[in-house]
Amino acid sequence: MPSALPPGEPAPEDGRLPAPALAELGTRPFGMYVHVPYCRVRCGYCDFNTYTAAELGPGASQATWAESAISEVRQAREVLGDVDLKVSTVFFGGGTPTLLPPAELGVxxxxxxxxxxxxxxxxxxxxxNPDSVAAWDLDQLRGVGFNRISFGMQSAVPHVLATLDRTHDPLRVPAAVEWARAAGFEQVSLDLIYGTPGESLEDWETSLDGALGCAPDHLSAYALIVEDGTALARAVRRGELPAPDDDDLADKYVATEDRLGSAGLHWYEVSNWARTETARCRHNVGYWNGDHWWGIGPGAHSHVGGVRWWNVKHPAAYAERLREGRSPAHAREVLTAEDRRTERVLLELRMATGLDRDVLDGAGRAAVPDLVKRGLLVADAPVLRLTLAGRLLADAVVRDLLP
Ligand SMILES: C[S@@+](CC[C@H](N)C(=O)[O-])C[C@H]1O[C@@H](n2cnc3c(N)ncnc32)[C@H](O)[C@@H]1O
Ligand code: SF4
Known part of the structure; x- marks a missing residue:
């Protein structure tokens, strides 16, 4: 969850939602995201809403996080009313959820x-974070109900990990995966980053092979983004590190598809691969399908029936609002039908399931034949799907389809 919040319109103090949004509840799966905004150290590339102990300041502490989060869960229930709304997916993200004792996440x-x-x-x-879990923690996490775990591996190569400011020993990742399996986790996922300054194609292949050696059910591979305001962006601006290169990123993406495909992991979203359909991250698929979810925690984003809102960012402001019985929502936006259509194009096109051609307007439909001719799209009536070349240029394809 990147830390910059959009402006939006003010959100009501009691967090209530417009009746038309509430009326959509129950028509789509419902998920809960829970944000844990703490990290032991800040990685130089990361602009997520997360705080080290030194950055946190007064008014919030890790010790009161669960209490605030539980008040927001109760508030969510009140705002959403009595409708039967069983939770299909829960995703604790961060930050580093595993910095907190498993029992705190459990409550x-x-x-x-x-x-x-x-x-x-x-x-x-x-x-x-592989650095912040031991075998015992994984047993406890499984015991309190988690059944899927995603480890931030990033790379298997020491000099790449060092450039990313990652503190873990690469050997910690296979150990953590083994502990997770022994603890009974049904799904294990790994996050990798490609395009780090100084990373060669061979380095990246070493990371892919290292990840595959752990036999994960799921793998996310993200191109390194140089986010404004990060230590990485400052180093790039000063000329100390080169910015990621588009051709290098493309070569590494193709190598990723090649290696993962041969190992039986299939892409289902531009940056995500899974061994089976069951191993896809259903929570993230819910975001991309425009389902409903409530985001608990500082800076967390939510969506119900075309209304998006986001919480205040700082853990102290978040805790204070909840202590006072107020909604932690900072601002919101009510999407128009056109906004919702645009989002569908942006998100559904990035998935292997593709985009229904009928979602496009006339100008978008008119752009399809040329994209097919250029080998970027396959038109499998009525569904449009990105080819491998199209996945490399997904943003440009979207621009053509949303003229
Ligand atoms: C919240 S972190 C995962 C858990 C834990 N905090 C960790 O880093 O091990 C989510 C993931 O976002 C990805 N990520 C964060 N910042 C990124 C950036 N600037 N470019 C690409 N990927 C990024 C990393 O792969 C990271 O594992
Ligand atoms: S540990 Fe994860 S959330 Fe924390 S700074 Fe690093 S990438 Fe960001």
Whole structure:
């Protein structure tokens, strides 16, 4: 969750939602995102809404995080009313959720179960930094109900990890995956980053092979983004590090598809691969399908029935609002039908399931034959799907389809 918040319109103090948005509840799966805004150290490339102990300041502490999060879960139940709304997916992200004791995450999960209940076979994920989990923690996390875990591996190559300011020993990742399997996690995912300054194609292939050696069910591979305001952006601006190069990123993406495809992992979204359909991250698929979700925690974003809102960013402001019985929502936007159509094009096109051609307007439909001719799209009536070349140029394809 990047830390910059959009401006939006003010959100009501009690967090209530417009009746038309509430009327859509129950028509689509419902998920809960829970943001844990703490990290032991800040990685130089990361602009997520997260705080080290030194950055946190007074008014909030890790010790009161669960209490505030539980108040927001109760508020969510009140705002959403009595409608039967079983939770299909829960995703604890960060920051680094596993910096907190598993029992603290467990009480928040239990409050979600108590207020809403879980749908059949819920997917319950936590992100984890391999540096901040031990075998015992994984047993505890499984014990309190998590069944999917995503480790921030990033790279298997020491000099790349060092440029990214990652502190973990690469050997920690296979160990953590083994502990997760032994603890009974049903799904294990790894995050990798490609395009780090100084990373060669061979380095990237080493990372892919290292990840595949752990036999994950799921893998996310993200092109390094140089986010404004980060230490990485400052180093690039000063000329100390080169910015990621588009051709290098493209070569690494093609190598990723090649290596992962041969190992039986199939892409289902431009940056995500899964071994089976069941191993896809259902929570993220819910975001991309425009489902409903409530984001608990500082800076967390939510969406219900075309209304998006986002919480105040700082943990102290977040805790204070909840202590005073006010909504932590900072601002919101009510999407128009046209906004919702645009989002569908942006998000559905990036998935292997593709975009229904009928979502496009006349000008967008008129752009399809040329994109097909250029080998960027396959038109499998009525669905449009990106080819491998199209996945490399997904943003440009979207621009042509949303003239
Ligand atoms: C919240 S972190 C995962 C959990 C844990 N905090 C960790 O880093 O190990 C989410 C993921 O976002 C990705 N990420 C963060 N900033 C990024 C950036 N600037 N460019 C590309 N990927 C980024 C990383 O792969 C990271 O694993
Ligand atoms: S540990 Fe994860 S969330 Fe924390 S700074 Fe690093 S990438 Fe960002």
């Amino acid at each position: 928040v999960l239990a409050s979600i179960a108590g207020e809403f209940g879980f749908a059949r076979d819920p997917e319950i994920t936590t992100e984890s």
